[in-house]
Amino acid sequence: MQELLEVTEAGLYCAAGDFYIDPWRRVPRAVITHAHADHARTGCSRYLCAAPGKHVLRTRMGSNATIDTLRYADSTTINGVRVSLHPAGHVLGSAQVRVEHAGQTWVVTGDYKLQADPTCQAFEPVACDVFITESTFGLPVYRWPEPETVAAELNAWWRANRDAGRASVILAYALGKAQRIAALVDPEIGPIVAHGAVMKLVEAYRASGIRLPSIDRVPPAARRVGGGRALVIAPPSVLGSPWLRLFGESAIAVASGWMTVRGVRRRRNVEKGFVVSDHADFPGLLAAIEASRASRVLVTHGFADILARLLRERGLDARPLATRFTGEALGDTADDDGDEV
């Protein structure tokens, strides 16, 4: 029997509607959950994304891309298949894709989180028959601290560095994490500056109406930017590059869900790790799966086999689904858009 959504060479495909969701090849019609590089690739003829994500997707796909938008919860019909987008809480404009056809409803989560995030709309559960979920942090050791707790830790770290005359460099994905960090910290502590890759998206967030504190672009070839007081937000790829020397003496931290684990913190060879993730933690994944009321669950990128096994033991029809999505990269210093600095 033909499934409503299937993984093909080009990506997750809806044959009935002849469109793809987050394809990894150039296709005529792509529905995009969010603009991270493993979900949104350039070169498709037409993109559809949630309205709040338009500026962000434009930044990544280029000015020539044809981007249609849909407000959250509005629906459209593509070749007789009903498609609607619902907040996924991952980054600005991220969406779960609901696909309905011939009495069947599927939801593709893309990446999502349940935690509060002032820079994007909160995750909303969508009832469906088949739920395709990510599983980046699908192990019970991953449980996120409250955002206020992390904010307090971040502020204390920045303040201590500032008092010691050292810049505070925090490595975070240029899209989403960087803006969330800027919104989490207390801008009274000192100036916030950001790498060019981050600034592009800060501008896209501002153009989309998201309020962020004042952030300055790091000027090229400057010296001791911020005078040892600044919080510097940069993509992970700057680690080990001469760019970091612009700030004089500095403390370097990574913001990632993987920072939960001590061994990972040590391997990354940075002083400090903050547990901040735009993905659901283990309880979050289980809560979202339950809220979908789906009887069938397909588990993609992350700990797919493990999560699917646990769900089967709990009475669901669950199996892993192989895709080319990567989620939050573990231990590697590439940014989500893969560019090296």
Next chain:
Amino acid sequence: MKAFTELYWRLDATTKTSEKVAALRDYFAQAAHADAACALAVLCGGRQLRAVSTTDLRQWAAETAGLPVWLVEESYAHVGDLAETLALLLPDPDPEAVEESAAPGLAAMMQDTIHALRGLDSCGKQEIVRATWQRLAPRERIVWHKLLTGGLRVGVSRTLVARALADLAGVEPAVMAHRLMGDAASDADGFAQLLTPATAADDRRPYPFFLASALDQTDVGAVADDLGPVHEWQAEWKWDGMRAQLVRRGADVTAWSRGEELVNEAFPEIVSAAALLPAGTVLDGEILAVGRGDAGGPISLLGFTALSRRSGRRRVPKKLLAEYPCWFVAYDLLEHDGEDIRSLPLVERRQRLDSLVPACFGAALAGSLPDRAVLSRSPLVTGDSWEALARCRAESRTRGVEGLMLKRRTSGYAAGRTRGEWWKWKIEPLEIDAVLLYAQAGHGRRAGLHSDYTLGVWDGDRLVTIAKAYSGLADAEIVELDRIVRATTLERHGPVRICAPTVVLQLAFEGVAASTRHKSGLAVRFPRIVRWRRDKQPAEAGTLADLRRML
């Protein structure tokens, strides 16, 4: 428990010695003596006993967290540390219970939640473990799990602990290291004793080592010009061992490395031999690993690699004692009959040494020493001209030594490096042209620059690694090489970049030995870069066969 947990995480967070010592000092300064004694046993004691099996612990954690055991196993496989895995997946503790449990110190905690488990059945143990989980925050749980399973390792040496405690007690680190020998402080009283002020009786300190300067001249005429008449100099072999002082004072012997580390435990045979010296004796010399021949036959030098199997140990297995016996070869006497004689001229100190230590290491090497003397004196190298000494020096490699030591006969034993009195006249290093294969970013000043290089030579048509080298290039060259490394990276493994072979570096080293660490099966000693051979292509680099010839 809270304070000890803080200590654990401070130690874990840094690789800097000074920060580790500061963390230890802060902990010991505030800890009750009973807790401090406990911490001392945990930090530098031997093996800790396991109070519960990890299988039980996993089972109970799975039940408490409402997870299947296989999922706990999968989590462990991912995290790589059982203590941490369990701490992370257990439900959050009861905040009120955590508040209350802040009070008990390490000693009480160990007594009530670890030692108390011994002799209990599984149910009894489980009850205590579950109750403890309820009152510990995740950070504390990790440390407690490690104590519980006997697996707490924090990367502090006894020397670091001694430094911290010495600072606290206001005594010399050497005095503290001596006080910490054995099981000195197993309870509160014992710990209090550690912190008492120093008395004359516990002075076991070595003297500051006198270091020789390198004599870079290879030309005999130039040496003669620099040093003057040959009869003003005493020549000795420069041994390829570990510089050490033997201090025989009061009732015992202490052996100290040049880093002022107490090495008694690593070399028990030397310590017992030195016990026969009269009290009030301090010898300066070299610890060497020797191969015993047949009874009455000559012994041989085993070299630095063999010695490194013995050094740094706190307990030496019998097998290693037999396989790599270590001897002490004395070349100077610093204290005689309890008197500091460092200001006497070398010839006079040497005469006293000769009468104090009659056995000569040279005789042992020649097979003419009837008794195997673990403690002997270093032979003098005689030559009535610089040319004669140069000929001796040329034999160094076949003799397994590094060259000659030249000491002015009138010299006193100074502290540190005083130029002009003692020279090391080493043989020229061996050299090979090697290809840059991997590079890793450096630390400190070189952070972010790929300045740690792994080099290889040809084995047939493939390149095999032989050495890691850090030093030798100019800063500008390092920056340039960093750009080449980035541009020619084939693969990245964490911080290590595998590069396409394009760069040839001339490598100098002191010797070649068999190794399991490098793919080549060989390792070179003290490798350093001499120069960047821009004139050479990788195909022109050295081969494994070249290196084998230098073995």
